[in-house]
Amino acid sequence: MRNKFSFVVTMLLLFSLVLAACSSNNDGNNGAAETNGSSASPSGSANSDAIDNSKEVKLSMYLLGDAPKGMPEVMEQVNKKMKESINATIDLNYIGWGDVQSKYPLILASGEDVDIIFTADWNFYVQEANKGAFYPLKQDELNKYMPKQMEKLNPEALKAAEINGVPYMIPTATPDRKASVAVIRKDLREKYGVPAFTKFSEIGPYLEAIKKNEPNMIPLNLDNQFDLPTPHLYLTNEKIAYTQPLDSGNPMAQGIAYDYEDPSGKVFTTVEEPFLSASKYASNIMKEWYDKGYVNKNPYANKTRSKDNFCEGKSGVAFGNSLDVAAMTELCASKGFDVEIITATSPQGHAPQNTWLNNGLAVAANSKNPERALQAMDLIMQDPEIVYLVSFGIEGKNYVINADDKIALPEGVTPENNTFPTDSSGFWFVNKDLFKPLANWPQSYIDHINSVGEKLKPQLYAGFTFNSESVKSQIASVANVSTQYGSPLFIGAVKNVDEAYVQLADKLKAAGIEKIKAEMEKQTTAYLATLK
Amino acid sequence: MIREIRKNWPLYTMFLPIAVYFLIFAYAPMAGVVMAFKDFNYRGGIFGSPWNGFDNFEYFFRSGKAWLVTKNTIMYNVVFLGAYTLFSVMTAVFLSEVYNKFFKRVSQTFLFLPYFISWVTVSAFVYNFLNYEYGIVNVILRKLNLDAIDIYSSPSIWFLILPLLYVWKWVGYGSILYLAAIVGIDQEVYEAATIDGASRWQKITRITIPLLKPTMIILILLGLGRIMRGEFDMFYQLIGNNGMLMDATDIIDTLVFRSLVGTQDFGMASSVGFYQSVLTLIIILSANYLVRRYDKDQALF
Numbered sequence: 001m002r003n004k005f006s007f008v009v010t011m012l013l014l015f016s017l018v019l020a021a022c023s024s025n026n027d028g029n030n031g032a033a034e035t036n037g038s039s040a041s042p043s044g045s046a047n048s049d050a051i052d053n054s055k056e057v058k059l060s061m062y063l064l065g066d067a068p069k070g071m072p073e074v075m076e077q078v079n080k081k082m083k084e085s086i087n088a089t090i091d092l093n094y095i096g097w098g099d100v101q102s103k104y105p106l107i108l109a110s111g112e113d114v115d116i117i118f119t120a121d122w123n124f125y126v127q128e129a130n131k132g133a134f135y136p137l138k139q140d141e142l143n144k145y146m147p148k149q150m151e152k153l154n155p156e157a158l159k160a161a162e163i164n165g166v167p168y169m170i171p172t173a174t175p176d177r178k179a180s181v182a183v184i185r186k187d188l189r190e191k192y193g194v195p196a197f198t199k200f201s202e203i204g205p206y207l208e209a210i211k212k213n214e215p216n217m218i219p220l221n222l223d224n225q226f227d228l229p230t231p232h233l234y235l236t237n238e239k240i241a242y243t244q245p246l247d248s249g250n251p252m253a254q255g256i257a258y259d260y261e262d263p264s265g266k267v268f269t270t271v272e273e274p275f276l277s278a279s280k281y282a283s284n285i286m287k288e289w290y291d292k293g294y295v296n297k298n299p300y301a302n303k304t305r306s307k308d309n310f311c312e313g314k315s316g317v318a319f320g321n322s323l324d325v326a327a328m329t330e331l332c333a334s335k336g337f338d339v340e341i342i343t344a345t346s347p348q349g350h351a352p353q354n355t356w357l358n359n360g361l362a363v364a365a366n367s368k369n370p371e372r373a374l375q376a377m378d379l380i381m382q383d384p385e386i387v388y389l390v391s392f393g394i395e396g397k398n399y400v401i402n403a404d405d406k407i408a409l410p411e412g413v414t415p416e417n418n419t420f421p422t423d424s425s426g427f428w429f430v431n432k433d434l435f436k437p438l439a440n441w442p443q444s445y446i447d448h449i450n451s452v453g454e455k456l457k458p459q460l461y462a463g464f465t466f467n468s469e470s471v472k473s474q475i476a477s478v479a480n481v482s483t484q485y486g487s488p489l490f491i492g493a494v495k496n497v498d499e500a501y502v503q504l505a506d507k508l509k510a511a512g513i514e515k516i517k518a519e520m521e522k523q524t525t526a527y528l529a530t531l532k
Numbered sequence: 533m534i535r536e537i538r539k540n541w542p543l544y545t546m547f548l549p550i551a552v553y554f555l556i557f558a559y560a561p562m563a564g565v566v567m568a569f570k571d572f573n574y575r576g577g578i579f580g581s582p583w584n585g586f587d588n589f590e591y592f593f594r595s596g597k598a599w600l601v602t603k604n605t606i607m608y609n610v611v612f613l614g615a616y617t618l619f620s621v622m623t624a625v626f627l628s629e630v631y632n633k634f635f636k637r638v639s640q641t642f643l644f645l646p647y648f649i650s651w652v653t654v655s656a657f658v659y660n661f662l663n664y665e666y667g668i669v670n671v672i673l674r675k676l677n678l679d680a681i682d683i684y685s686s687p688s689i690w691f692l693i694l695p696l697l698y699v700w701k702w703v704g705y706g707s708i709l710y711l712a713a714i715v716g717i718d719q720e721v722y723e724a725a726t727i728d729g730a731s732r733w734q735k736i737t738r739i740t741i742p743l744l745k746p747t748m749i750i751l752i753l754l755g756l757g758r759i760m761r762g763e764f765d766m767f768y769q770l771i772g773n774n775g776m777l778m779d780a781t782d783i784i785d786t787l788v789f790r791s792l793v794g795t796q797d798f799g800m801a802s803s804v805g806f807y808q809s810v811l812t813l814i815i816i817l818s819a820n821y822l823v824r825r826y827d828k829d830q831a832l833f
Contacts, residue, residue, distance in 0.1 A: 131572070493776060
């Protein structure tokens with residue numbers, strides 16, 4: 001008797017252990033199957049002309065990043081306005097930066113209560129749309145429920161969002177005017193007599209001066225995510241106009257590139273000419289810097305972005321883009337030193353304009369109130385009162401409009417103790433043409449932001465979205481090879497650059513990069529034909 | 533059957549919650565295994581999505597690293613399991629021989645403490661210990677006029693560091709299990725041995741260790757159930773995407789994570805889960821077979 005009993009127990013235990021591996025993979029998906037069947041279909045009200053908002057609803061919204069401290073107060077005001085206009089309130093949630101890759105798809109897959117969610121071409125838009133995570137948008141519905149946004153939005157933007165002919169996201173009406181930049185310490189450059197420079201490749205003497213004279217500062221203190229490929233990318237960009245792989249959009253990965261100065265739009269892999277020699281040139285410089293100790297030895301284990309410890313004097317250079325370094329330049333100015341901003345440019349001196357899908361919102365496929373969600377999105381993106389609330393906080397508490405008609409901090413509020421710092425709330429998709437200029441930007445930043453517009457050049461493939469469905473195995477393999485054999489080349493941590501490139505090319509070939517290229521050529525040719 | 537249940541009803545009642553737990557969390561999700569063979573989308577869900585044969589397995593076996601990571605996973609886990617068992621038993625035996633209660637409690641607490649520290653935290657302080665520029669180890673080496681070691685680009689050192697950290701983290705937990713088993717040993721056996729003139733060492737090797745053997749076998753067999761899974765947290769937090777260490781430290785879970793984090797494909801992730809489960813099943817069945825041949829009473833089934 002006892003034996004039989006223990007047999008049952010051990011069998012159960014054993015099976016649970018065996019299955020634990022696969023059950024953990026399935027956790028999030030059981031829910032999806034159940035809720036999908038019952039998800040509410042769009043109600044018939046789209047046919048009638050009048051908008052029916054008689055039933056009060058609560059919309060759940062997800063953004064990326066972290067809520068600023070003052071968010072609850074701001075949302076209270078936003079919801080007051082929402083309730084009046086469309087009889088709905090918004091329940092705002094954030095997915096922290098560290099969890100985006102794991103939580104973002106799970107929130108969509110789990111059939112959790114979600115109506116509006118942030119999306120962008122750099123944040124799984126294509127992959128999730130292909131999996132059916134978003135509500136398909138129809139032109140007549142958009143015209144009816146989002147009149148203000150439709151008026152301001154370039155039709156090309158909505159076209160770019162189409163996947164197999166259907167758009168799944170509403171892109172921002174005002175794509176960011178921003179370029180990739182490197183920020184250096186002006187005070188230190190002048191102190192050590194390094195001449196001024198405008199190109200990133202001329203930064204060598206500055207790094208040398210920092211290494212020699214500032215023992216507590218690492219000239220290039222790179223983190224494992226954003227900064228790791230960045231200096232290499234800037235150097236490459238000076239030889240061939242390039243931003244990131246066209247197939248995966250992941251700056252860490254190898255893949256398919258094109259020259260954005262080349263009107264023919266020819267695509268090539270990152271390990272064939274003309275790209276290869278540019279990339280090798282960059283790796284050789286990085287190796288020289290790495291060997292001289294200008295680069296931190298273990299960026300893979302470092303999780304602090306250079307932009308976040310630059311003002312504390314831990315890094316000689318900070319990497320970012322025109323917009324996300326604004327707050328940092330303010331902070332540095334408040335600590336008493338000025339900075340210089342170097343824009344990463346192509347050989348012709350251009351920087352790529354942002355794609356249409358760089359920021360936007362989508363309605364989740366299983367939203368029970370898609371019409372109301374669209375109306376709420378219209379208000380969030382275009383209503384001046386709400387746009388100011390979610391971007392700058394509460395007037396009088398977080399910002400004031402000063403005598404010069406600029407946005408300034410109220411008396412007694414500093415960049416450090418402001419409960420709602422500018423541009424910190426993750427509402428990047430609002431109509432930014434509504435903004436007034438900011439008062440406390442340092443001169444160096446104002447000069448940069450005023451001049452960056454001239455450098456921006458529209459990209460040939462700004463409206464192109466690669467559908468990776470048919471080559472997803474190859475993209476997965478390439479991502480894996482890139483991390484192991486590509487990323488040491490980004491920081492120059494290899495014994496022999498030429499040999500490392502030969503090895504990388506071999507591994508990428510085995511991973512099937514040629515097949516991705518063939519698919520890319522097919523899709524880009526079709527896309528270019530539509531432009532003519 | 534009914535008579536059996538009526539006779540042993542207290543046992544079955546105690547068993548019921550566990551049975552329900554496993555039915556819900558282990559048996560029901562088993563059906564999800566079909567996802568490994570499907571082109572998953574949200575509309576169709578797990579059962580409605582179209583089949584795509586072995587396509588999901590393609591990326592893993594084409595990566596050229598399937599064998600390497602499988603080997604690494606098994607090798608690290610065998611070392612982990614062996615070192616963990618050895619040190620846990622040693623610690624438990626030593627602790628049981630300590631008669632000063634205060635010392636015993638304090639050392640137990642300190643041994644157990646690492647169990648509560650997450651790998652994220654561990655990776656942060658390991659970085660501060662070992663990094664090249666200002667890590668404590670390298671600062672000391674430089675003070676002694678020795679060459680600093682670039683640990684984060686020397687794969688061979690990690691064959692030692694990883695098991696060391698693993699043992700450091702788990703030994704407190706393991707030693708408690710064995711200590712409980714030691715406390716359960718009949719004191720009369722020791723008293724008899726003392727009267728016969730056995731030394732302390734003899735008592736350990738002749739009484740404690742042999743009587744711990746059944747516990748060891750059960751725990752090792754259960755440990756084998758996790759053998760294909762590795763300590764993902766540990767590898768991912770400590771090594772991350774460090775290409776230079778990868779051939780030495782890549783395990784199945786990290787390879788899959790790295791490949792799919794940009795693709796977000798559930799089907800492809802399940803395919804490797806399926807592969808791991810099949811291998812685990814084979815390993816457990818063969819281990820149990822060996823145990824049964826050697827000593828029938830010790831086997832799990």
